[in-house]
Amino acid sequence: MxxxxxxxxxxxxxxxxxxxxxxxxxxxxxxxxxxxxxxxxxxxxxxxxxxxxxxxxxxxxxxxxxxxxxxxxxxxxxxxxxxxxxxxxxxxxxxxxxxxxxxxxxxxxxxxxxxxxxxFSFEEALLSVGIPIRHIEENRNVPMYRSSIETVAAGVFSGPQVVSMRPMTPQDAIRAVQVTSRFPSVHGAPVHVGDPEAIGIQNIDAPDYGDAVTIRDGEVPVFWACGVTPQAAIVRAxxxxxxxxxxxxxxxxxxxxxxxxx
CATH class of the missing domain: 3.40.1640.10 (PSTPO5379-like)
Known part of the structure; x- marks a missing residue:
């Protein structure tokens, strides 16, 4: 470094x-x-x-x-x-x-x-290849959700994975997977693309943390593992x-x- x-x-x-x-x-x-x-x-x-x-x-x-x-x-x-x-x-x-x-x-x-x-590290990489990031455009905090994806427990710490969501066109979503998979030390590739209910999110417009953002026609929600996960595990412990x-x-x-x- x-x-x-x-x-x-x-x-x-x-x-x-x-x-x-x-x-x-x-x-x-x-x-x-x-x-x-x-x-x-x-x-x-x-x-x-x-x-x-x-x-x-x-x-x-x-x-x-x-x-x-x-x-x-x-x-x-x-x-x-x-x-x-x-x-x-x-x-x-x-x-x-x-x-x-x-x-x-x-x-x-x-x-x-x-x-x-x-x-923030992988968002910079996405912006540098021309993929727009909605919460930055709308000057909001990224929407984050408690998912049904469980973490692997360790001692007193356990709980669901918290995921962050960025809406994208399907083409941008594919490119985003390629770009962010090069950054494993800052969450890496998305954990889920598409149907929020498949990972236990009932209402995409009501995030558990952060702010809701606009999802336009033809866009898919793209979900990444989120650093609020350990904070949620601490609160639970x-x-x-x-x-x-x-x-x-x-x-x-x-x-x-x-x-x-x-």
Whole structure:
């Protein structure tokens, strides 16, 4: 992985650190990998690592920290996991209790950070070959659904795969399969194309997370494994304490999207 001397990704992290950036990170730092975040006490870390390993499509691991390590140099220069994400979510026993912009005051020396690949990386690849992405066009968050596709359980972690959906013409859908299959570390190829009910989605216009988008005549819904899957598994497991990113408010790393392509 090559690192620029001081990247635009680093600049975005510093904006988050200073409090100047507390909103979503979509389209910020083009070219750089953005990651989903899960921070868990060490007692849950092995089970969670196993869960990610057994479910690489919804939970593609980009990095795992040592317990208590807050500076994650492997993911970015001077990256401070306590301050460099625009907005976090704090969970107690599976209940959301806070959405702070800084977690320094609740940091503990037993916390293990997991950085998980995100669909922003493959969306950039799709846009670069001229495939339009509806939620970006409509300035919305991608629609996401709990599917009937089960994950492989590990220890306390289990639950359904969450999938994200992008409507496309059949021709674009075929091209999208080709493009995204080159990015296994950021969800890879779609898990389903076509009939939503076949994967347990009753109402395509009512996503469980994110926003509904327009599906035009002649388009098919294309579904990818989604990084909200591990967050849903954490909520279901109800660990006494856990921190994630707020949806859309990602960790911007110095890793380069092009480096993730096979």
């Amino acid at each position: 090559h690192h620029a001397p001081r990247s635009i990704a680093h600049d975005v992290r510093l904006l988050a650190r200073s409090g100047a950036l507390s909103g979503p990170t979509a389209n910020l730092a083009p070219g750089f990998v953005q990651a989903n975040l899960a921070i868990l006490p060490r007692q849950f870390a092995y089970d969670f690592l196993l869960f990610c390993q057994r479910n690489p499509r919804p939970c593609p691991l980009l990095g795992v920290s040592d317990a208590g390590a807050a500076i994650l140099d492997a993911l970015g220069k001077d990256l401070d996991i306590r301050r460099d994400v625009p907005r976090y979510r704090v969970w107690h026993d599976g209940e959301l209790v806070d959405e702070p912009t800084d977690i320094s005051d609740i940091w503990r020396d037993d916390l293990v950070t997991f950085a998980i690949g995100c669909s 109800r660990p006494h304490f856990c921190i994630t990113h707020a949806p859309g408010h990602m960790l911007v790393t110095d890793l380069v999207n092009a480096d993730l392509s096979l």
